[in-house]
Amino acid sequence: MISIKLAYRNLIGAGLRTWLNVVVLSFAYVVIIWHKGFLQGWDEQARRDTIEWEIGGGQYLQQDYDPYDPLSLEAGHGMVPNDASAEINQGRLTPILALPAAMYPQGRIQSVILKGIDPQQRIIAIPSEALSVQSSEIPAVIGSRMARNNRLAVDDLITIRWRDANGTFDAQEVKIVAIFRTNVGSVDMGQLWLPLQRLQQMAQLPGQASILVADKRFNPTQSYSGWILKEQKILLQPIADVIRMKSIGGLVIFFMLLLLAMLAIFDTQVLSIFRRRREIGTLMALGMTRGQVIRIFTIEGAMHAVLATVVAAVYGIPMLYYFAKTGWKMPEMVDDMGMAIAETIYPAYPAQLVLGTILLVLVAVTIVSFLPTRRIAKLHPTEAIRGKLS
Amino acid sequence: MNPREIVKIQNMSKQFPMAGAFFTALADIDLSFRAGEFTGIVGPSGSGKTTLLNIIGSLDVPSRGSAIVLEHSISDLSHKRAAQLRNRHLGFIFQTYNLFPVYTVYENVEFPLLLLKMPAAARKQAVQEAIAWVGLSDKTDSKPPQLSGGECQRVAIARAMVKRPELVLADEPTANLDAKNSHNILQTMEALNREIGTTFIFATHDDKVINYLRRKITLNDGRVVKDEIASGTAGKKAKS
Ligand SMILES: Nc1ncnc2c1ncn2[C@@H]1O[C@H](COP(=O)(O)OP(=O)(O)O)[C@@H](O)[C@H]1O
Ligand SMILES: [Mg+2]
Numbered sequence: 273m274i275s276i277k278l279a280y281r282n283l284i285g286a287g288l289r290t291w292l293n294v295v296v297l298s299f300a301y302v303v304i305i306w307h308k309g310f311l312q313g314w315d316e317q318a319r320r321d322t323i324e325w326e327i328g329g330g331q332y333l334q335q336d337y338d339p340y341d342p343l344s345l346e347a348g349h350g351m352v353p354n355d356a357s358a359e360i361n362q363g364r365l366t367p368i369l370a371l372p373a374a375m376y377p378q379g380r381i382q383s384v385i386l387k388g389i390d391p392q393q394r395i396i397a398i399p400s401e402a403l404s405v406q407s408s409e410i411p412a413v414i415g416s417r418m419a420r421n422n423r424l425a426v427d428d429l430i431t432i433r434w435r436d437a438n439g440t441f442d443a444q445e446v447k448i449v450a451i452f453r454t455n456v457g458s459v460d461m462g463q464l465w466l467p468l469q470r471l472q473q474m475a476q477l478p479g480q481a482s483i484l485v486a487d488k489r490f491n492p493t494q495s496y497s498g499w500i501l502k503e504q505k506i507l508l509q510p511i512a513d514v515i516r517m518k519s520i521g522g523l524v525i526f527f528m529l530l531l532l533a534m535l536a537i538f539d540t541q542v543l544s545i546f547r548r549r550r551e552i553g554t555l556m557a558l559g560m561t562r563g564q565v566i567r568i569f570t571i572e573g574a575m576h577a578v579l580a581t582v583v584a585a586v587y588g589i590p591m592l593y594y595f596a597k598t599g600w601k602m603p604e605m606v607d608d609m610g611m612a613i614a615e616t617i618y619p620a621y622p623a624q625l626v627l628g629t630i631l632l633v634l635v636a637v638t639i640v641s642f643l644p645t646r647r648i649a650k651l652h653p654t655e656a657i658r659g660k661l662s
Numbered sequence: 663m664n665p666r667e668i669v670k671i672q673n674m675s676k677q678f679p680m681a682g683a684f685f686t687a688l689a690d691i692d693l694s695f696r697a698g699e700f701t702g703i704v705g706p707s708g709s710g711k712t713t714l715l716n717i718i719g720s721l722d723v724p725s726r727g728s729a730i731v732l733e734h735s736i737s738d739l740s741h742k743r744a745a746q747l748r749n750r751h752l753g754f755i756f757q758t759y760n761l762f763p764v765y766t767v768y769e770n771v772e773f774p775l776l777l778l779k780m781p782a783a784a785r786k787q788a789v790q791e792a793i794a795w796v797g798l799s800d801k802t803d804s805k806p807p808q809l810s811g812g813e814c815q816r817v818a819i820a821r822a823m824v825k826r827p828e829l830v831l832a833d834e835p836t837a838n839l840d841a842k843n844s845h846n847i848l849q850t851m852e853a854l855n856r857e858i859g860t861t862f863i864f865a866t867h868d869d870k871v872i873n874y875l876r877r878k879i880t881l882n883d884g885r886v887v888k889d890e891i892a893s894g895t896a897g898k899k900a901k902s
Binding site: 278281282284285550551553554556557558559560561562564652653654657659 | 712716719721722741742745746747748749750752754756758760762763764765773774777821
């Protein structure tokens with residue numbers, strides 16, 4: 273108690289210097305919590321959206337289908353396995369057929385991927401029910417980015433050209449029946465969603481598909497020959513990788529700020545032990561042991577972290593709370609590595625993150641505060657009282 | 663019957679290592695101090711006064727011989743036991759006051775009692791009493807930077823006296839004070855010596871102090887050259 277009070281008074285008494293240290297340290301807190309919280313929010317959002325819109329509870333990919341290789345698309349399909357039909361009928365799996373094509377918006381040519389999806393499916397959020405209209409034109413739904421990039425609106429007709437299973441080119445008009453908004457670019461840009469059966473007919477690939485998407489409440493384990501199971505965790509891995517890479521950038525800033533604060537506090541401690549050696553001698557004359565004096569100075573230094581926590585809380589909590597509520601507007605088209613990104617990201621600050629950061633800073637500051645006090649252990653009280661340093 | 667002997671120094675020397683050799687700061691000291699003394703160690707600068715006071719105060723140890731303070735052999739005390747001895751039984755007053763600038767008068771005086779873990783009620787009473795002794799009851803909430811040198815030294819006296827130690831060691835307590843404040847300080851200490859019975863040992867070469875002493879030990883080159891009864895008249899004059 274006595275040490276804490278004296279330490280506190282001395283620290284406050286040191287004025288500007290203390291506050292400089294404290295403010296730098298509080299920046300370190302707020303920056304790391306904000307940055308980590310932002311990434312956490314992004315990560316959660318990206319996972320949620322990706323599961324919702326694209327991968328569900330996991331996917332089976334037809335063995336020749338590689339979503340990252342457009343050249344594979346031509347051959348990337350096969351018969352939907354018979355033994356999967358029960359799962360499909362019960363709404364636990366839904367087949368999607370992917371096929372390369374070209375479309376001609378306003379006379380330009382643009383390559384697209386046709387995706388055939390069951391209009392009745394409820395597994396991913398693509399509004400496929402809009403495809404159940406009965407009409408002579410082929411109905412299609414597209415994402416808003418695809419619509420904007422190609423100036424397409426609902427009811428627009430657009431010519432598409434594809435090659436069927438025999439390699440014969442064929443062309444027809446499709447009609448945009450709905451435009452959906454999603455954060456998941458990979459189901460939006462360059463994608464034209466058509467009714468599955470229509471696409472199968474167009475391509476002369478009856479009963480075939482490229483992907484089987486599992487419902488998100490369903491954990492697919494069954495294996496089907498000719499199909500490769502990609503578990504949800506594997507499919508989400510790229511998100512984790514991007515987040516990890518982004519975190520490193522934040523950590524660098526955090527450690528630089530922390531290092532700066534550590535250096536400043538170390539320097540403050542060295543200086544204060546040097547300047548206050550007479551006080552140290554007096555404490556010893558009054559009956560303190562060296563250990564007790566060391567404790568006072570260590571607590572005094574460590575208290576920077578405590579004050580920084582308070583200061584960071586004063587401006588950090590309202591600020592972080594505000595961002596968590598209103599979200600952080602992302603600039604247009606920050607489409608990092610195909611990662612799902614919302615227009616607004618809502619940072620999330622788990623208690624573990626906040627407490628962990630506080631603890632880390634406290635420990636680091638305590639160590640840095642303690643190191644210079646070893647000088648005190650070598651100090652002879654008589655010399656200290658005379659203001660000399662041995 | 664003589665009062666209790668509280669300090670006994672026998673055949674004691676103190677040397678400091680210096681450029682490969684030794685510098686003898688105190689040589690063959692034999693001294694004894696009894697409870698209730700008001701004694702000064704006088705002598706020119708460099709004669710060893712501070713060194714002697716530091717050893718009595720368990721801040722330093724003899725190189726040879728022995729120093730027994732309140733039944734403790736200074737040479738044999740561990741760092742912790744020496745701190746304990748100072749904490750419980752010794753008071754220090756320095757030329758430079760050495761107050762905590764960030765503490766109020768009250769907190770400065772309270773500090774030794776906190777170290778002693780005295781209960782709050784008793785502590786409060788003792789602090790107020792000690793501050794009253796030195797006549798600073800109207801300044802309890804001031805901090806040292808707001809006080810004059812004389813007031814600071816009075817706070818230091820209150821801090822040394824608050825735990826009612828057996829022995830107070832004062833190293834050149836008036837060296838930074840003007841005549842008026844020096845007399846004031848000495849009268850205060852003399853009164854405390856008389857009323858509470860605290861033993862005072864000074865190191866000084868200030869004539870104003872010397873006039874208050876009842877015993878005067880003269881050091882020269884680290885040796886006791888004179889140990890005499892003094893009149894202490896200045897104090898009596900001030901009293902009447
Ligand atoms: N720690 C030390 N190391 C070396 N010499 C010292 C030390 N302390 C005191 N001395 C020397 O011992 C002598 C006596 O010093 P001191 O006791 O301070 O004298 P005084 O208080 O009478 O002026 C001085 O010559 C001083 O330089
Ligand atoms: Mg001296």
